Amino acid sequence: MLFNSFSFLFLYLPLVLAGFFVLGRTSPRWAAVWLGMASLAFYGVGSARHVPLLLASIMFNFAAARAITHAAGTARRRVLLAAVAANLALLAYYKYANFFLGAVGAQSQLAIILPVGISFFTFTQIAFLVDCHRREASEVRFSHYFLFVSYFPHLVAGPVLHHKEMMPQFADARNYRPLAANFAIGMSIFVVGLAKKVLIADNLSPLAGPVFAAGAHPQMIEAWVGVLAYTFQLYFDFSGYSDMAIGLSRMFGVKLPLNFNAPHKALDIGAFWRRWHMTLSRFLRDYLYIALGGGRLGRLKRYRNLMLTMLLGGLWHGAGWTFVAWGALHGGFLVLHHCWQAWGGFRLAPLAAQALTFLAVMLAWVFFRAPDFGTAFDILGALAGANGVSLPRAFAPLAQWLPGAVGFDGLRWIELVGLGLPALALAAVLAFFAPTTQEIFCHYEPAFERILHRPARQWITWRPRPAWGLGFAGLFIVCVLSMNRVSEFLYFQF
Incomplete structure (x- = not known):
């Protein structure tokens, strides 16, 4: 089931909210059971065969x-290692089974269907096990x-959730009673995310898809439009999902951690990763980079640990060498x-630093999206003009002057x-310029x-007033009327 369906x-969400708060009036425990079973049903609609696995x-x-x-001494560590290894x-x-089979030259592959969300619920539980071992959770x-x-x-x-963030909220009996403020804030944040997905990300898909198709051989302007379109499609698709998740959870009185904080406003690649997919970055830092030694063992080993962390982060996103290359680029x-x-x-200068960071991130997305290295390098060449230049058909009346003026032959016209x-x-x-969702809702603790940062212009901050409503x-x-084609979120693939 998709949030944008x-x-x-109009069916699932109203029923789940009603059942949760009706049960919450008499028994918070049964309300939690209801929400857990409803969540299982939500998962089962899209991936019924993997419900037993979950x-x-x-x-x-x-x-x-x-x-x-309950273990002590070395037994405690052995149980942890065995459990993490099993996960x-x-x-x-x-x-990764088929990826490894292909890497060793196997001629046949296994008939495996990837369970939706397996990376997220596996990483969430690994973090919980490690925190139990550290006596930070139980x-x-x-x-x-x-x-x-x-x-x-x-x-x-x-x-990716942390136990210490969520469990106190599930245990708080006040969250099992409906509050108008939570509904108003949650529904508003949800609508912002829905608009990002339906009105922006889904409309960018037709620009990106043809450019990244195998054998497309795009020319320069086509390539730039397609790569920029994918860069923003992925951003608004995942940012939209994250906003919808925060808004939905807030309706139940529960706050989720932030996952996005205007990453394209970052002035360096380190700041980008502190702003993009923030909970995954936190997981990789806390449970991989620091576990490898972090920056405590000298500069060279710090660089090694950065590279290993990003390589594994790339492989987490997908079982393919292009994802490894994407991780290697970000590690570099x-x-x-x-x-x-x-x-x-x-x-x-800030503007130059922001532009350089954005360009590096955008070029790396080419490997992330391309189906193979041949397509990726062809697109990179096209960005530099190696495949020639294509112009919008609106410029056709000027064709007799264009080739001689700019020094190229064989124009190809494109429809935009x-x-x-x-x-x-x-x-x-x-x-690049708009306030983030959390800044718009900064007065009401959206996540x-x-x-800490609040917009200078107070008129753009949300208030419970008729105009905002x-x-x-x-x-x-507008979003509902635009939902003529329900599309999955891109991060469902990872």
């Missing part, structure tokens, strides 16, 4: 966490643990950034019609983290 908006994973890890909590083995089988209520893992706003595409960018800081290199280009222009303006109601109607 009629069945979710249940088995939850029961196994709950038992492992109890065993870790990673499950993930490796479903996500849980004796299976109903709350089951809800923690299966909670439908985050289950299929994140964010981070190493160069740290080297530049260590050497005391000059500082770029529809909502794609206006959506691309709007996406660029919003990504788990406290928002009418505006968001109108935006919701």
